[in-house]
Amino acid sequence: VAVTNINRQLMATVKTIGQVKVEVLKERLLEINPNAEVVSMQVVYSPETAGSFKLESYDFIIDAIDSLSNKVHLIRLASQMPGVFFSSMGAALKIDPSCIRVDEFWKVKGCP
Structure with missing residues (x-):
């Protein structure tokens, strides 16, 4: 996650800068719906x-x-x-x- 993602990507926050984007997004989607099946591939x-x-x-x-x-x-x-x-x-x-x-x-x- 880059600082330039913060204005347009749901999972992007100051705390997520530098983390793997697909994993951060998967975690965020599962926070919204724990029953979702999310396939993330880097x-x-x-x-x-x-x-x-x-x-x-x-x-x-x-x-x-x-x-x-x-x-x-x-x-x-x-x-x-x-x-x-x-x-x-x-x-x-x-x-x-x-x-x-x-x-x-x-x-x-x-x-x-």
């Missing part, structure tokens, strides 16, 4: 690592990838999967939550 998603993710078995797929080529690859695959897919775009260094918009991916015009 692996950078890319076309080369895509096979290690069992996307077809997930109820939810959440994309928070910074690398555009890896993000596009995941979006293409995840949009064909049966689970619900969320993709986060353009949140770095933003602090006004009223600017957050939720819409279908295909209606996105840009990454503000």
Whole structure:
């Protein structure tokens, strides 16, 4: 977790800076719902690592990838999967939550 995550990531606090992000997020999600089954993997998603993710078995797929080529690859695959897919775009260094918009991916015009 980096200090720049604090403005936009649920698990990011001053206490979590320097900790492994996927483990901190898993812990936070289980605090919210102890019955949730959270699969956390400390692996950078890319076309080369895509096979290690069992996307077809997930109820939810959440994309928070910074690398555009890896993000596009995941979006293409995840949009064909049966689970619900969320993709986060353009949140770095933003602090006004009223600017957050939720819409279908295909209606996105840009990454503000």
